[in-house]
Amino acid sequence: MLLINSIVGNIFQDPFLRDKFKKLSTEKCERIKISRIELEKNRFRRNTDKGTDVGIALESDKKLHNGDVLLDEIDKFIIVEQMPEKVISINIRGDLNMVKKIMPVVGHIIGNRHRPIQIDDEGVIYFPVMAESEIETFSHLFGNLVNHMDINIQERIFEPEDSLNVHEH
Structure with a gap:
């Protein structure tokens, strides 16, 4: 060895x-x-x-x-x-004011579920999921804000933001 x-x-x-x-x-x-x-x-x-x-x-x-x-x-x-894993990606559509309004709410909802996040250079938010059905759960939790988002399931290498120190449940 x-x-x-x-x-x-x-x-x-x-x-x-x-x-x-x-x-x-x-x-x-x-x-x-x-x-x-x-x-x-x-x-x-x-x-x-x-x-x-x-x-x-x-x-x-x-x-x-x-x-x-x-x-x-x-x-x-x-x-x-x-290894790649299943993640939900969220791209918020709209002007800068819309993004500023929605981003904290999205962060709160994801954080309340104890999910780590990754934000890429374009502002797309990623977080891991256990099953594809979770996209429906999060779409429901986001409420009307979902009308300003593109939400998708992807398989990718997920590297959470180190500074947030979130534990998963």
Whole structure:
């Protein structure tokens, strides 16, 4: 078993690691596919897609993220790949005043259900769901505001806002 106690870096934050990852042959690059919920753990054991047995034992205040590099050696490069999950996306339509009016209400309703959120650069809000039927529940909770939104179910990599520290139920 290969024991990992620290993260080398992240391909989405470190240009050197990103370039190296892009240039690597598929034989040298191994992936550990993991769910978002499992990324919260700092101790677990997994096999890479090539069968390498990896034990992860990070400090208690550390957690993994999509794109984290666990090993960067000449003959082996191991990276964490987060698995996509079902999320609801909400795009608020209208002028800036409408968005300012609706955004806090939407945040309150989602937060009241203890769901973490992600907001992209265009202001689209994402949050995880257990079943597609939840779109009806949230549409009902949003009431008439739903007339100013595009609400969809997608499967994507969900990376919650770290600063909000929301726990899921």
